[in-house]
Amino acid sequence: MRKASNDEMLAAMWSVCPLLKEIRSRPQTEGDKASYQREDGKVVNTDYRLLHTERSWKLDDAKGASPEEFLQFASNAGREIGNMMMAQLLKTVGSAAEEAGNVVKCSPKGLSFENFLEMTKKIYTEFDEFGRPRPKSIVLPPDALQQFQKNMREWESDPVKLMAIEEAMQQHRRTFNESEARRRMVD
Secondary structure (H helix, E strand, O other): OHHHHHHHHHHHHHHHOOHHHHOOOOOOOOOOOOEEEOOOOOEEEOOOOOOOOOOOOOHHHHOOOOHHHHHHHHHHHHHHHHHHHHHHHHHHHHHHHHHHOOOOOOEOOEOOHHHHHHHHHHOOOOEOOOOOEOOOOOOOOHHHHHHHHHHHHHHHHOHHHHHHHHHHHHHHHHHHHHHHHHOOOOO
């Protein structure tokens, strides 16, 4: 039952933010501090934040509970942790974007084509072995996502706007290829 509960908790956490499942991680087995070096040479200390949620279920309350009720209890905890992790992730990414100058300010009306093109130019893009850009994740509220998808269909049907997007991708491809050409193989 413990495995089923843990599986349910993780599934609920990832349902809140599927992006959490995509984040690469490595276990830290020694020490309580870590850092990394950015491309510009700045060393950044890792800021560990403990996230926790507390749940209790008295034995008397749990007696007679169906398996679904038991799993719902775990699912609720997973969603709560997922929401906390997502909030922390967005805060951290927002701070990094502000510091790097990669913020695109949109009008209250939403993301215009000019905003989207500026965003496309600012986002670092990698390419696969066939020269196709690796997919990016854009996090938007449901209403904004629907509007964005509608706008994308319009922008992709306009040859001038499509050409501007492709020019931005070509520049990214050149930058990426130059960077890859400078890499050295290490034993």
